[in-house]
Amino acid sequence: MCRLFVFDLFYIPSDSMEGVLYEKDIILVNKLSYGPKTINANPYTRTLDRRSEQIIKRLSGFSTIQRNDVVVFRFFKKNDFFVKRCVAIAGDSLYIKDGIVYVNGQIIKDSNQIKHKYLLDVKNKKAFQIIVNELGIVKSNESRKDNQYWANLSLEEIMKLSPFLNSFHKVKAKKTVKKKLFPKSISQEWTIDDYGVVFIPKQGYKMELNTENFRIYKGLIAKYEGAKINRIKNGFSVDGVRMTHYTFKQDYYFMMGDNRCNSYDSRFTGFIPKEKIVGKVSCVFFSNKDNQFQWGRIGKGV
Template structure:
């Protein structure tokens, strides 16, 4: 239905532009030929012809087109705020109306001194401010939606590669920017209105998932920002692009086989992503004197705190540190014993028959578009959410078998690529071991570099981590 509406609106807008071109002394057909149309507009508006080349540059092309378009309408005397607004929002209505209105005449080339003297038009202060605010809002929204977006690290799940308080730039271009699926939204708000709370978006218009071409596919071990898949469920029930942003490492991509054995990650039966920065959890026992918390803060060692008081949990202390750092801790004179912490919580798909945990699970194949998977008692816990929530089907288990969309089926063909996301802080990360596969339509962008890093535990002079500014993310 939306495709039909879009087609009708496009034809109507082009028809109106055809009529206006004829009024300007041009051929009507010139209004419907992309790029050539803009070349003709540069002639009709006295803008440089080389602007047409900029139409191939993403984001910039939007400003070039609307600059020429609105300059062209000024040639018909359409310069008031409401006329500019409806020309942008409802061209399929107003362009045909103006094209057929005998009172609307072509007055000349708008972007000339002669035109400005002959048809003077002075904007009010209110109009000047409104134009500036609207332009800034549109420009920032386009850049944020299609080019690059700032993101802050709120938790320690990616320590030590990414620290709490790191501010990142996330590229939408690397994997290709998504077309907004929920376009009616309050500017600069993600899913919740600032100050007042409540939804910052409307689901009156929903656009199916589409992604513009990007520079690359998601590669194994990329640091990726994505929408949290579990917010499809109650109480949030949020649309895909309004779900909370998470950042993890894509340790396995579609087609890979992922596994963990005794807390060691394996991908395709080889040791997966590993680094000196990867953290694990350890229990620390002292001689009774306890650990010096100021020392932990000074060394930036992450430790478990009471969520109510913010104070370190009583002995044994739970530290999340690297292999090198735990060797240092072992040398402290009051430390008597160090033990690996066994985070044996249930792991995806949370099936009692498998009994997988965060340290031991798999092997598990990451679904790839076009894969055909069997449907039975063993595989349904793995694929049921994928089939229903992510790919929009109904699934029923009846006495005589499995039914998808009302038809009996013993196999299912995967419609999207999926990814396995994990934090570098392996024992303090909510990731795919908990919520499973991340669909490709949830991918937001690739983390590029930190542009600022703020340390809440630092002193007045060390709040800013200067050594992390403009540091690339690997």
């Protein structure tokens, strides 16, 4: 019963939260934080993997979802479990410029663990290779110059590498990824590093129905709100009734991975409704980082 209502264990299958959580980590998730769900499953060890469960009811939690919380949620298309960081909550507006996240017009300061893609110009390749191996950094040599490398790095890692570098700079994402982003119908040239502005829907918010909002929110409303919005002559209809506004039925959130240039998150999936959020990540339960058992990471909070 504790596994169903109080906490649960999840296995991390990817590097999208690398820096805080690593591939093959097992994490402890607190279901009481946002309110546990009663379900028709009786799992022993949960993984961030496909699974069929039917939610019966959600109980009240002792806290609300906050910006910077690391949470586990489910994505409707694959029915998989995901773990990401909540960067914007219901009622916020968000945009990303040059890889920097702005919420309600204010810069969201990255922690030292957030990773971005950098181009590195190396002083001494041999010395550089030694420190890279010590830090467990994966690099690639895609540059025309023999002493230049690409790597996904945190600020903390950049500072450790800086004595071995002539220079480094953050690399912006290419626009070719645009067609894969949410929403696919948007006309602007958005990328993972230049994205938005988007408004994160809030329960009870009355939104004007116009061409831009129709493009962004029509899929979300159909999948999560159980309503159908159509474009009609000189306006829009909701469930067959001509309407000028739509009122959202629940809260939504914008999630991003800490490994910003290698994360399948809300920039691709869209907003995540509260009903899909399982709980808040409390700590690392087991770690096999670099294929070695990590005693120092057991119980490490996020």
